[in-house]
Amino acid sequence: MNICVFCASSLHIDKKYIELAGQVGAELAKRGHTLVSGGATVSCMGAVTSAARAGGGRTIGVIPQVLVDIEVADEGSDELIVTTDMRERKGLMDARSDAFLVLPGGIGTLEELFEIWTARVLGIHDRPLVVLDPWGLYGPLKQLMSHLYDEGFTRAEVFDAISWTTTVDEAFAHLESRSQPVRPSIAELGESTR
Structure with missing residues (x-):
């Protein structure tokens, strides 16, 4: 599969997040998948890409021209695509991917x-x-989604459309199974749901 990994490019984060990205890249290569990434060499984005390549994995980087100078484009990618803007970048990453894996990250x-x-x-x-999400960074987001559901702003499908995992093996099991994700339990959400 072509697996798109969304993750941080911030330089001011705990090294555990960068190490996690490296573990993901190594596991992705070990399982024979291709990495689709944001095309930069910094922080978690650089770690996942470097580890995937070190393990013999194929990498596709997609980066807008405006970020080439800021984030240092991953010239070592098997395929590096430079786009005109962020929207084109996301569209190409989406189009080239069979599955999506989200690691801890910021607003991007x-x-x-x-x-x-x-x-x-x-x-x-x-x-x-x-x-x-091994350390619960997205816990408040899960609670917010539960609250939005309770207030009628979302439907139950919002929970069915995503899988929340805490280990690399569990994450890849969900990616590879292509099965329907399981709705988080009330205890996992931290709030009641309908």
Whole structure:
């Protein structure tokens, strides 16, 4: 599969997040998948790509011209695509991917997560969407989604469209099974749901 990994490019994060990205890249290569990434060499994005290549994996990087100078484009990619803007970047990453894996990240990662998540809820695609969150960074997001559901702003499909995982093995099991994700339990959400 071509697996798109959304993750941080921030330089000011705990090294455990960068190590996690490296583990994901190594596992992706070990399982014979191709990595689709944001095309930069910094932080988690660089770690996942470097580890995938070190393990013999194929990498596709997609980066807008505006970020080439800021983030240092991954010239070592098997395929590096430079786009005119962020929208074209996300569109190409989406089009080239069979599944999506979201690691801890900031607002850029959240934007990518929400776009793919929304498209899945709307039935625009049925590709696996998996979040790998060993330390609970996205716990408040899960609670917010539960609250939005309780207030009538989302439907139950929002929970069915995504899988929340805490280990690399669990994340790849969900990606590879292509099975329907399981709705988080009330205890996992931290709030009641309808």
